Amino acid sequence: MDPSLVTVLWYLIPLYVIVTLLCMVLADADMTLMWSSVAGQRPEEIEGPGGVGDWSLQWHWEELAYQLVQCGARLILSARREKELQTVKRRCLQRSNLQDEDILVLPLDLLDRGSHEAKTEAALQHFGHIDVLINNGGRSQRSLFLETSLEVYHALMELNFLGTVSLTKQVLPHMTKRGSGSIVTVSSVAGLAGAPLSTGYSASKHALQGFFNSLRTELTDYPNILISTVCPGPVQSRIVDNAFTEVLNKPVSTVSSQEYKMSTSRCVRLMLVGITNGVQEMWIAQQPFLLFYYLWQYTPTLAWFVTNKLGRKRVHNFKAGLDADSAYFSKPKAP
Numbered sequence: 001m002d003p004s005l006v007t008v009l010w011y012l013i014p015l016y017v018i019v020t021l022l023c024m025v026l027a028d029a030d031m032t033l034m035w036s037s038v039a040g041q042r043p044e045e046i047e048g049p050g051g052v053g054d055w056s057l058q059w060h061w062e063e064l065a066y067q068l069v070q071c072g073a074r075l076i077l078s079a080r081r082e083k084e085l086q087t088v089k090r091r092c093l094q095r096s097n098l099q100d101e102d103i104l105v106l107p108l109d110l111l112d113r114g115s116h117e118a119k120t121e122a123a124l125q126h127f128g129h130i131d132v133l134i135n136n137g138g139r140s141q142r143s144l145f146l147e148t149s150l151e152v153y154h155a156l157m158e159l160n161f162l163g164t165v166s167l168t169k170q171v172l173p174h175m176t177k178r179g180s181g182s183i184v185t186v187s188s189v190a191g192l193a194g195a196p197l198s199t200g201y202s203a204s205k206h207a208l209q210g211f212f213n214s215l216r217t218e219l220t221d222y223p224n225i226l227i228s229t230v231c232p233g234p235v236q237s238r239i240v241d242n243a244f245t246e247v248l249n250k251p252v253s254t255v256s257s258q259e260y261k262m263s264t265s266r267c268v269r270l271m272l273v274g275i276t277n278g279v280q281e282m283w284i285a286q287q288p289f290l291l292f293y294y295l296w297q298y299t300p301t302l303a304w305f306v307t308n309k310l311g312r313k314r315v316h317n318f319k320a321g322l323d324a325d326s327a328y329f330s331k332p333k334a335p
Contacts, residue, residue, distance in 0.1 A: 028262065028290065030283035033274050040277040043071045061136065061237060062088045063264045067272060069096035069103070076123050076130070078108040079137070110137045110163025120170040129178060132275065133171045135164045135185040140243040141201035142324070144315070147246040153200040156244060160204035165211060172225075180224040184275055185212055187229045189285060193296045193303065196311040197318055200244070216280065226278050230271055231293070233285025234261040240325060256325045262286045 020031075027034045065075055069092040077085045085105045092103055104126050108119050123130060138160040143152070168183055175181030190198055191205030209229060216227040240256035267284050274282040283293045295303035318324040 024290075024294070025287065028266065028284065028286050029270050030281075030290075030293065033270060033279055033282050033284070036277040036279060037270065037273045040273065043067075043272040043276045045276075061264055061268060062091075063268045064134070064136070064271070065092055066095055067265070067268050069093075069098055071272070072096075072098075074098065074102040074127065076104045076106050076127070078106045078119070080107065080109050082107045108167075110159055110167065113163065113166040116166050116170045120167075120174075124174060130171055130174065130181065132182040132184065133168065135167065135183070137163060138186075138204070139201075140239045141198045141245075142240065142243045142252050142318070143197060143246040144318070145199045148200070149247050151248050152244050152246065153203070155248060156200040156204045157207070160201070161207045161211070164208060168215075175225055176219075176222055179222060182226040182228065182275060183212075184226075184228045184230065184271070186271075187231050189231055189233045189283075189289065189293065191229075192231055193292065193307065196315050197324055226275070226280070228275060228278075228280050228282065230274070230282045230284065232262070232267055233289035233292075234325065235267045235284075236261045236264050254321060254323050257323050 023031065023034070029037070065077060065088055068075060075089075075092065077088060079085055082105060085107065089103045089105055092098065093100065104123065106119055106123055109115065139156070141148075141152070141156060164185060168185075172181075172183065175183070185208055187208050188201075188205045189195070190202040191209045193202075195202050212227050212229050219225050219227060236258045241252065243252050245252055262285065270284050271282065273279075283290065285293065292303065292306070295306065314324045
């Protein structure tokens, strides 16, 4: 080998490693998604009928709807509470140039799987097709396994897993018939690694990961259909306030702190960038939470050591009635 080439490589390889590590430290998403946000297509640049298309949202973060309408997307908003959906629709219309008929409010209960076929047909009758389905419905959990009834685990799997699978089963055949579309499912870091106090929630998200990873390989004959999973870390939302506890219908006793979590607007923006650029799995989290994704991916033994240390602290604070969610990297305050 040419000595001059060896010299160049001698300097370039360490420089590349240093730059890569620096980018990882400063990033709030995986490197593929970060690269897409820098050099890929922007959601606002996608053209087609109805702007960026017709999006069906299992609504949980209203911020997602607000950013989509600013991109020109026509929406189908679905959740159980129609009054809240109408409020979001009104705000979407105020923030965009869309008309009333461009946003369909379609009340839907993930647990009522018998209604999903009719709801899908209603959406198709209104818009003619669905370009993107975003599965974002579900509930979290805050309870210890030894204290939690089996009914809670049944409810978590029925809602988070089977409800999502049922809706996907209704929408996907229309996409395969057209030969294009995107099904995007919001999973969680708990779908990649275990989380204390969330055994049932983590199990339901692991089930979603396994299901959609398997489904993606079944659809290799449909290269224009995107199956994407989004794995956010702690994000500002009300999901913990509505979490399951040790028994059904018992509310959480401690309201979760939001100050250390990623803003919803940033998480949604990264999601839309990933969807626009066809990213199949997205890791979205601020540091040091993002570091755990890489530890579990590349050094699981070290990840277990760190998780056990921090998990013990989280459980102890939960038992003491403190905010367990903020216990990882800060000293929680007594309620």
